Amino acid sequence: MAQISRRTLIKGAGALATAAMIGKPALAADKIKVGFIFLGPIGDYGWTWAHNKGREAIDAALGDKVETIYVENVAEDASAIPVIRDLAQQGCKLIFTTSYGYMDQTIQVAGEFPDVKFEHCTGFKRADNVSTYNSKFHEGRAVLGTIAGKMSKSGTLGYLGSYKVPEVVLGVNAFALAAQKQNPAATVKLVLIDSWFDPPKEAAATETLINLGCDIVTTHTDSPGPLQILEQKGLFGFGQGADMSQFAPTAHLTAIEDIWGPYYVARAQAIVDGKWASADTWDGFKEGTVMIAPYNPAVPADVVALADGVQAGYKDGTYNIFTGPIYAQDGTLKVKEGEVMADADLATIDWFVKGVESAS
Amino acid sequence: MSPEYIIAAIVTIVGLTTPILLAGLGELVVEKSGVLNLGVEGMMLVGAISGFGVTVLTFSPWLGVLGAAAGGAVASMLFAVLVLQLNSNQVATGLALTIFGTGLSSLLGLSFTGRIIVPFLSVFPDALAKNPIGRLIFGYSPIVYFALIMVPAVYWFLKSTRAGLILRAVGENDHSAHSIGYSVVMVRYAAIAFGGAMAGIGGAYFSMVITPMWAEKMTAGRGWIALALVVFAGWRTGRLLAGAYFFGFLMWLELFAKANGFGTTLPFLQVIPSQFWAAMPYVMTIVALTIISARGTAGSNAPACLGRPFLPST
Numbered sequence: 001m002a003q004i005s006r007r008t009l010i011k012g013a014g015a016l017a018t019a020a021m022i023g024k025p026a027l028a029a030d031k032i033k034v035g036f037i038f039l040g041p042i043g044d045y046g047w048t049w050a051h052n053k054g055r056e057a058i059d060a061a062l063g064d065k066v067e068t069i070y071v072e073n074v075a076e077d078a079s080a081i082p083v084i085r086d087l088a089q090q091g092c093k094l095i096f097t098t099s100y101g102y103m104d105q106t107i108q109v110a111g112e113f114p115d116v117k118f119e120h121c122t123g124f125k126r127a128d129n130v131s132t133y134n135s136k137f138h139e140g141r142a143v144l145g146t147i148a149g150k151m152s153k154s155g156t157l158g159y160l161g162s163y164k165v166p167e168v169v170l171g172v173n174a175f176a177l178a179a180q181k182q183n184p185a186a187t188v189k190l191v192l193i194d195s196w197f198d199p200p201k202e203a204a205a206t207e208t209l210i211n212l213g214c215d216i217v218t219t220h221t222d223s224p225g226p227l228q229i230l231e232q233k234g235l236f237g238f239g240q241g242a243d244m245s246q247f248a249p250t251a252h253l254t255a256i257e258d259i260w261g262p263y264y265v266a267r268a269q270a271i272v273d274g275k276w277a278s279a280d281t282w283d284g285f286k287e288g289t290v291m292i293a294p295y296n297p298a299v300p301a302d303v304v305a306l307a308d309g310v311q312a313g314y315k316d317g318t319y320n321i322f323t324g325p326i327y328a329q330d331g332t333l334k335v336k337e338g339e340v341m342a343d344a345d346l347a348t349i350d351w352f353v354k355g356v357e358s359a360s
Numbered sequence: 361m362s363p364e365y366i367i368a369a370i371v372t373i374v375g376l377t378t379p380i381l382l383a384g385l386g387e388l389v390v391e392k393s394g395v396l397n398l399g400v401e402g403m404m405l406v407g408a409i410s411g412f413g414v415t416v417l418t419f420s421p422w423l424g425v426l427g428a429a430a431g432g433a434v435a436s437m438l439f440a441v442l443v444l445q446l447n448s449n450q451v452a453t454g455l456a457l458t459i460f461g462t463g464l465s466s467l468l469g470l471s472f473t474g475r476i477i478v479p480f481l482s483v484f485p486d487a488l489a490k491n492p493i494g495r496l497i498f499g500y501s502p503i504v505y506f507a508l509i510m511v512p513a514v515y516w517f518l519k520s521t522r523a524g525l526i527l528r529a530v531g532e533n534d535h536s537a538h539s540i541g542y543s544v545v546m547v548r549y550a551a552i553a554f555g556g557a558m559a560g561i562g563g564a565y566f567s568m569v570i571t572p573m574w575a576e577k578m579t580a581g582r583g584w585i586a587l588a589l590v591v592f593a594g595w596r597t598g599r600l601l602a603g604a605y606f607f608g609f610l611m612w613l614e615l616f617a618k619a620n621g622f623g624t625t626l627p628f629l630q631v632i633p634s635q636f637w638a639a640m641p642y643v644m645t646i647v648a649l650t651i652i653s654a655r656g657t658a659g660s661n662a663p664a665c666l667g668r669p670f671l672p673s674t
Binding site: 040041043044073158189190191192193194195197198199200201202203204205207208209210211224225228229232246247357358359 | 371470570571572612
């Protein structure tokens with residue numbers, strides 16, 4: 001069953017190097033080992049928490065054949081290389097590296113261990129033994145944008161993000177476009193805080209967005225901190241990565257839930273069966289990777305109907321928020337009327353749509 | 361920018377400033393006694409979980425703050441025993457305290473993850489904080505007022521009390537203080553405990569006021585900013601207060617710039633990338649250090665025995 005690794009006691013702070021302690025050696029040598037590299041603590045109630053749920057799904061489904069080990073709080077720099085390498089040396093046959101910033105490190109270690117299979121989350125570099133997988137979080141953002149566009153009184157929405165990476169840019173654009181479908185004048189103020197997890201900074205950024213007139217703030221960072229600020233101010237927001245309603249029962253309208261379990265179980269099963277092959281997977285509502293948490297009673301029935309409509313549209317393929325006409329921030333036409341952006345273009349997007357207000 | 365907006369911004373800046381002010385004040389007293397404790401981040405985290413945990417268990421935020429102070433102080437004692445009794449290297453031991461405090465707080469926090477408490481906000485009647493001016497004066501957690509009261513208190517203690525004079529003597533010349541009969545080790549124990557308690561309360565400001573929850577590593581490096589702040593302030597209490605608010609202002613400015621706050625108000629400032637503001641606290645600390653060293657030791661307020669183990673000849 002779950003082979004919990006020792007908790008990482010050593011943290012990187014400032015310019016200090018991060019080191020990480022790796023889990024205990026296996027007790028049952030006959031089980032296939034699957035390793036996980038986590039960005040944050042498993043108790044973040046967001047990104048890493050959701051990935052850990054996926055890991056637990058492997059334990060539940062394949063516990064008699066597979067054992068999982070994980071390392072949390074692994075920095076997205078060169079210090080990740082020895083941590084990934086160590087998992088491979090411990091005999092892991094499959095290693096999930098669960099953040100964008102592990103991309104080159106994963107490719108490098110994969111080159112050293114051709115017999116070990118790797119799965120890199122949200123990246124785009126693949127090899128014979130490296131798959132990539134991602135989730136169409138932006139489909140969920142379209143649902144949140146629909147709710148926000150309809151419920152915002154000021155028409156000024158806040159978006160608290162981490163870094164300008166395609167995942168976040170897609171989220172911002174999907175949110176803004178969906179909000180503008182409900183309220184053509186809606187604008188989205190964007191703050192990227194250069195971190196995935198910094199509760200005090202997330203809180204201060206949320207306050208700043210509120211002070212600048214935003215009455216709904218959605219978060220693309222991993223802590224529930226922003227929701228707690230919105231709760232105190234009597235405003236609304238959304239959970240990120242997991243249902244965060246326990247942290248803000250009134251402010252939490254709904255959340256995008258990341259459901260990694262089915263994918264992780266399928267890939268671990270493929271290792272057991274010897275049928276694993278390198279692939280690129282990008283699932284969304286249709287495959288169940290993205291889910292919307294229960295709606296807060298504060299969401300009116302007509303808004304719930306609209307939000308459910310977006311979800312249903314993604315499931316049956318009739319809805320795609322990236323359907324033209326789409327204009328960039330400076331007003332140039334990026335996608336012509338009736339055209340739909342291809343997945344390949346979405347995966348490398350680096351421009352914001354009209355109505356997004358950001359500085360550098 | 362409307363006055364309403366400026367007041368709201370000040371409230372945010374106060375929130376950003378208070379934890380580093382508290383931890384910085386504590387560290388200033390520690391350093392004045394001649395000890396360099398780089399474990400501020402670890403002590404803040406232990407304080408954050410102690411304060412949160414005690415509040416969850418007792419439903420009293422006041423006891424929570426006491427718990428945070430006690431937690432930070434207990435954590436600091438580990439450092440104190442190593443550097444004062446065993447004369448270990450202060451830099452290495454301080455870093456070890458940060459690492460240990462991070463791990464200990466994660467361990468203690470396991471059973472508190474996912475729980476919430478009522479934020480420890482203003483205890484004044486709501487009516488007082490209703491209008492913007494009232495909010496500016498009365499709208500804060502008691503911890504904010506405590507931090508502001510501690511600034512003149514520490515100043516007075518160091519400047520005008522016998523105990524403060526002894527503490528400074530220990531920091532400036534430990535052997536002389538020892539030779540006239542003061543216990544260098546006991547004074548430093550007391551200073552380190554005070555520093556731990558203040559860092560603990562600073563950490564509790566995160567877990568009890570800003571985001572009333574526990575999350576691992578939630579202080580996110582503020583302990584290091586507090587350390588930089590002490591150097592920036594040149595070991596002077598008044599300058600520490602000003603520096604803390606200046607750092608808090610810069611942290612707010614980064615977010616304000618990112619939210620395109622300059623877009624409508626001061627468009628000419630838009631050309632400055634927000635990363636510039638983010639880097640400013642560190643740049644300013646280097647500038648302050650450069651000025652201090654350029655002035656030579658006469659202009660420096662750094663305690664002469666800072667970081668040196670005390671090894672009495674007898």
